[in-house]
Amino acid sequence: MLTDRQLLILRAIVDDYIKTAQPVGSRTLSKRSDVTFSSATIRNEMADLEEMGLIEKPHTSAGRIPSELGYRFYVDHLIRPESISPQEAKALKSLFAHSVNENDRLIRHTADLLSELTHYTTLVLGPKEEGQRLHHLELIPLAEGRVVIVLVTETGHVEHKTLQLAEALSREAASRLMERLNQTLRGTPLSQLRVRLLEEIRRFRSEHSEQTTLLSKALDIVLMDQDNERPLIYLGGKANMFDQPEFQDVAKLRPVLELIEQQEALFDFLSPNLDNQILITIGSENNVDALKDCSVIRAHYSVDGISLGTLALIGPKRMDYNRGINSIIHLLQAFQTELRKNSLD
Amino acid sequence: MLTDRQLLILRAIVDDYIKTAQPVGSRTLSKRSDVTFSSATIRNEMADLEEMGLIEKPHTSAGRIPSELGYRFYVDHLIRPESISPQEAKALKSLFAHSVNENDRLIRHTADLLSELTHYTTLVLGPKEEGQRLHHLELIPLAEGRVVIVLVTETGHVEHKTLQLAEALSREAASRLMERLNQTLRGTPLSQLRVRLLEEIRRFRSEHSEQTTLLSKALDIVLMDQDNERPLIYLGGKANMFDQPEFQDVAKLRPVLELIEQQEALFDFLSPNLDNQILITIGSENNVDALKDCSVIRAHYSVDGISLGTLALIGPKRMDYNRGINSIIHLLQAFQTELRKNSLD
DNA sequence: AATTAGCACTCGTTAAAAGTGAGTGCTAAC
DNA sequence: GTTAGCACTCACTTTTAACGAGTGCTAATT
Incomplete structure (x- = not known):
């Protein structure tokens, strides 16, 4: 198991890297207020963390970046479910201020909201036909x-x-x-x-x-x-992809944007998620080559216990999981409430 | 006015540049079978063409590329309306082999066909509501x-x-x-x-x-x-943009893709085109900053004399105007025929 | 007078060389 | 167990040099 110090360092590395997209060095870390030990100590701990496969270095003389395993650990154990700020909560409530009484438009609206909220690209998988009556x-x-x-x-x-x-x-x-x-x-x-x-x-x-x-x-x-015919997929904030430094290279960007345009491929990718309410897949966990540098946060939406479709957020592996998860959870609530209003018993 | 030789050279430069995306030098041109004069002569003629603003050089020691004016001249005077090949004509006919009896799907299908045909990105502006009864x-x-x-x-x-x-x-x-x-x-x-x-x-x-x-x-x-609510815009072949060498740079690609996602902006851009049947706008002629490196070929579609919407093709300024124009004209015909079938007098 | 061969010149591109600095791993002292 | 110190690594930047495609101009040729 990891010591408290190692946890602190790992969390710091992931947090920092998520913020800056730059490999994090021992000296940078040692300057943090919550770090009381020297850079040499950090280097020792880093060596251990690397041995465990939680972090890695792009090359010898760079700082460390989280490995996929590192992100996984971070998501599973280190995220503090930082509750939403009062103003954001208020904003969320007012988002659906005037009800949208057509599900299609509601879904589209939701996709746009979510991407605006998170600055990531959003996918909303429309209701599956089969289950509906x-x-x-x-x-x-x-x-x-x-x-x-x-x-x-x-x-x-x-x-x-x-x-x-x-x-x-x-x-x-x-x-x-x-x-x-x-x-x-x-x-x-x-x-x-x-x-x-x-x-x-x-x-x-x-x-x-x-x-x-x-x-x-x-x-x-x-x-x-x-x-x-498969349910429609609504996309929001496609342009957000352009802002991610990891996608400044067309070669990296292209496969992702291409995949996003393909309804069928996306559908196959998004649909299986029946057990968990929130599912996060990181890089190669997506089992899709085009998304090997991306992470996806998925949430199922349902009304009256009937699972209808999926809300998803797609970004770089270095995405802000905290913010993403919080946003999707809160929006999910509001969205389902609206859907409920539109249903005809 | 331009001499025959200047016309030949200008056409050769544009054709070559459209094909290769590389500046065309005098030596390259002199090797063409239809060129009987030396590279030095070509250089002299090129200097004249450049003075007239029809071609330009990216830098001193590069070949020439067409200027916007050059493309304009080419489109207006040098395009030979090369009729469609028999096999292509046949393919076109079979495209709509089984009728699509819903206009929405027909339009979407058409957008996809056109982009497949031309390898450019396609926009189809759906029918305007106002005019319809x-x-x-x-x-x-x-x-x-x-x-x-x-x-x-x-x-x-x-x-x-x-x-x-x-x-x-x-x-x-x-x-x-x-x-x-x-x-x-x-x-x-x-x-x-x-x-x-x-x-x-x-x-x-x-x-x-x-x-x-x-x-x-x-x-x-x-x-x-x-x-x-404005008529929908259907897009086809967005990914084709990735193949253009001029859009390998994210900075170039981004504004174009961003614009394409914005229904409103696109609508404003595409709608005014009431006079001509086919309209070609090159680079700055588009009056939209995001499209300053693009050319757009537009065609109006109508049924029973009522103008309904627009078919458009978007590509780099160096686009294959010949192929584009021909494809759009032929598809326009077939598309209108299908639309006619779906109308209810 | 028009065309062409010849040639010096320009300048983007590529490759190699050198310098810089952030970061590391290891060792020895604390 | 922790940390200061230091040699080492390696991406990145800058510099320099060589290359070559292409040009413009001049003088010779047709």
Whole structure:
């Protein structure tokens, strides 16, 4: 185990490096007010810390920087969960001063807020469809066989699709079908919606001998498509990446920005995080080559116990974990409260 | 006026520089098969071209590069509208092989296609609301005073908003009101929709003595909001910027990428282009500091004579104008055809 | 009169050399 | 166990030199 002095030194190194992005030398450390021992002692301790793999030197004659293991240790044991300042707490409350009654916009707004709060890049993974349940379905027949289908989930998420039928669907037929569908399908998880919807239409057809084959086919195609569609990812503060000294080199910056633009890759990366409420992954822990120099702080958001999506913060390994974690926790609270308001039991 | 030989040299310099990104020297040019005169002659001609402001040298002992004026001259007079290759034409046709019946997705798809085709970054400015006309309006009352309003324009654009009323709107009331609104408001330009909609609700209320004050208020707020909302900008191939040698430096890259992320700034920049069908702006011609090292090729798209939005291509000043112009022209055609299919007379 | 060969000159680029200084590891004294 | 002292390392900066692509000018050539 580490001695108190070693803990002090390790924390000092990480804190300093997070602040300055410069390797920290023994002399610099010895000047700190909380350090009562000499630089030589520090050098000895540093040698030990290095042996343990917690810090490393970029080259022989530089100071030390935290290794990934060092960051991990720092995050796990050395972070003081420094509570948010009163003014920040106030600011946070007023952020959602006027409610946003559409989830999409709320999510986008949240992504922007979080990045503004932390000065890091933010990802917000929109609600997963599968888990959500149908609240209401509406068919709107337009001219020329065009039909708009509107789908409202219990979380208050609204979404529309356009179908193109070979022949027009009458307003009456649509209305009758719709009433039936809403009666029988409310509460159906979206993951089962396609199958149950088609089933229900088939049954409706046989009972009322109405011509809904075309509708059924078109719906099938559109919903199939929807199945493949993944929840949206909203990004905030992409430009913040430019401010990080570690990303001044285009070669470093490029893979990160490229990854961020790829919805699929990001989705795969962000989604698995079902156990913990807050998950921090550092450098190679991300298991994504493009993020080997980045750290990610993730938090799950849920409403009424149903996990909906993920809030994430992405920055250099040398990111301000303290601030990041605090910001994400507090924003998460406020965000979930807002989401709750928008849901339709 | 320029002599034929000067034209040849100027074109050669621009072509070469576009291809290699390296200043072009007299010796290099003299080796071209279409150059029959010596490097000394070229040097003399170059001196003249430089005096005219068409080319310049980065420093004394480098070759020449085109000046902005040079690019302008090249674009205006030296581009041969090299018709598209048969295979490319074929590829273009198959791009929209299966129709996308939602304009939003169609636009996004188009942005991606164009960037893939040209290897430049693409911007597609979505349809302006003002000019469009209402095709259909639907009110969907949900639980707890939540009402979804769906708005379909004649261009086939579908869009929904959520209202929150203090008390529930009955399905019957909604249905009656809706029927009335659709009868009277179809064809209304969206720019007038808010005013006329409120008017119509007020009249309906007095005629049927129904309680629609709350609805009217909520609608007002939401539509007001919509007025301020600007059409979306879809981006394609952002990562292509990384490939340009002129943007290897973060300092150069940053302002461009930052601008691209700012919807408002981009909108202001892209929208005014009512006269020409294709507009090319080079470097400082963009009147935007962030784009002083970029060129932009813009094309307007319209359906049934109604101008809807803009397709744009953004790259370094040294961009392949030929390819860019050709790609944008051809894609524009195909894109408009698809849009036409989705419109509802 | 137009073209071209020749040549001195410029200047960015690259490479090597030398100097600087922050930081280290080790040793010996405290 | 702690610390002062010192030789050593090595990235970084500056200096110097060599290189070479390209130019502008002049004089010879067509």
